[in-house]
Amino acid sequence: MIGNDEQTIHALRDAMATEVRGHHLDPEIAAAATDQLGSARRHGGKYAAVAACAVGAVTVALVYAVTGSNAQHGATAPTGSACNGAVFTSALPVWARAGFSPDSYVNAHVTGAGDEIIGVLFADPLRSPPAPDRNNKILWVAKDPGTGPLVIRAHLEGADQEATRTVPGGPGPSIIDLPAPGCWKLTLTWSGHRDTLAVPYTG
Amino acid sequence: MADIDHEQRAEFENFVSAQGDRLLHAAYGMCGDWQHAEDLVQQVLLKVASRWSRITDNPGGYAYRCLARANIDRWRMLRRRPEIITDPTVITVVRPRGDRPPSDVDDRLTVIDALRALPPRQRAIVVLRYLQDLSEADTAHALGISVGAVKSGGARGLARLRTANPSPFQEVER
Numbered sequence: 505m506i507g508n509d510e511q512t513i514h515a516l517r518d519a520m521a522t523e524v525r526g527h528h529l530d531p532e533i534a535a536a537a538t539d540q541l542g543s544a545r546r547h548g549g550k551y552a553a554v555a556a557c558a559v560g561a562v563t564v565a566l567v568y569a570v571t572g573s574n575a576q577h578g579a580t581a582p583t584g585s586a587c588n589g590a591v592f593t594s595a596l597p598v599w600a601r602a603g604f605s606p607d608s609y610v611n612a613h614v615t616g617a618g619d620e621i622i623g624v625l626f627a628d629p630l631r632s633p634p635a636p637d638r639n640n641k642i643l644w645v646a647k648d649p650g651t652g653p654l655v656i657r658a659h660l661e662g663a664d665q666e667a668t669r670t671v672p673g674g675p676g677p678s679i680i681d682l683p684a685p686g687c688w689k690l691t692l693t694w695s696g697h698r699d700t701l702a703v704p705y706t707g
Numbered sequence: 708m709a710d711i712d713h714e715q716r717a718e719f720e721n722f723v724s725a726q727g728d729r730l731l732h733a734a735y736g737m738c739g740d741w742q743h744a745e746d747l748v749q750q751v752l753l754k755v756a757s758r759w760s761r762i763t764d765n766p767g768g769y770a771y772r773c774l775a776r777a778n779i780d781r782w783r784m785l786r787r788r789p790e791i792i793t794d795p796t797v798i799t800v801v802r803p804r805g806d807r808p809p810s811d812v813d814d815r816l817t818v819i820d821a822l823r824a825l826p827p828r829q830r831a832i833v834v835l836r837y838l839q840d841l842s843e844a845d846t847a848h849a850l851g852i853s854v855g856a857v858k859s860g861g862a863r864g865l866a867r868l869r870t871a872n873p874s875p876f877q878e879v880e881r
Binding site: 537 | 748
């Protein structure tokens with residue numbers, strides 16, 4: 505049926521026109537994006553600005569807006585805290601879903617500002633000191649996990665306290681206990697990659 | 708939302724209204740899956756929204772650029788994770804007809820399958836240049852490649868679509 509480029513393009517357009525017929529953008533997606541227009545301007549500060557550039561972060565924010573089910577556990581943090589809205593209990597970013605069943609796409613998680621890594625929280629909330637009956641388990645999922653260790657440098661917001669943790673096998677399952685409750689800003693480095701995120705620990 | 712510039716909000720809503728379906732269809736053309744296409748467009752619109760006040764020229768071009776990059780990122784992730792077996796790049800273009808005569812549906816699906824079988828960047832070129840009617844320059848800008856690469860990639864993509872169409876399968880019927 506296809507003899508030259510014009511005919512090929514024509515056939516392709518016909519086929520795709522039929523294929524996409526009846527498929528329209530979900531109005532809720534459009535509405536959520538419009539809401540993001542406001543929140544991006546509303547938040548200030550270094551972390552919020554970086555987060556606004558992170559596709560993954562805004563993706564989960566969208567799902568929150570669409571589903572209305574995204575509890576943001578940092579909401580009780582002081583105004584301007586990096587932990588405000590840091591933890592999402594919505595669908596994981598698409599790129600991070602490999603290995604998860606569709607039923608477990610929705611899970612508490614934090615997202616790197618650079619969209620390079622997320623931390624899936626299997627303890628929600630994380631606690632300091634650790635809860636006696638549940639570990640502070642975080643599954644780190646990186647776009648490029650690499651082969652080297654994951655080094656986490658943590659700084660407690662509003663204080664001088666710092667801590668360093670290493671996950672020898674690189675991004676993957678870990679138990680991350682930190683020395684005090686509060687909003688911890690983490691800088692994560694692994695196999696030539698670097699990303700930052702904030703994680704609240706509850707006392 | 709009180710500090711939102713109503714004019715900017717209206718402009719953004721108009722942009723989404725005008726471009727939303729086109730972006731969704733382009734995303735589908737690139738990734739071959741409606742669910743992923745919606746996810747991609749979500750990402751793109753949120754990114755555009757977060758930078759709306761700073762996008763002073765051609766927001767559509769910026770959106771297509773975000774879309775192309777998000778799709779490439781997604782494809783790279785799928786390639787790194789072997790447990791994912793639904794990578795659209797491995798979908799076969801062979802669709803034997805058995806004893807049935809060829810139909811328009813067969814032709815359409817074969818073209819779509821052939822599109823999905825193109826390498827991701829070549830597929831993106833074909834989608835943006837020939838399905839979305841972007842100029843060669845805009846396609847190049849969206850994909851971060853040269854106009855020459857758009858021309859050559861588009862030509863190769865069309866050639867592969869041409870060779871994937873029903874004629875090879877007619878031998879099956881004999």
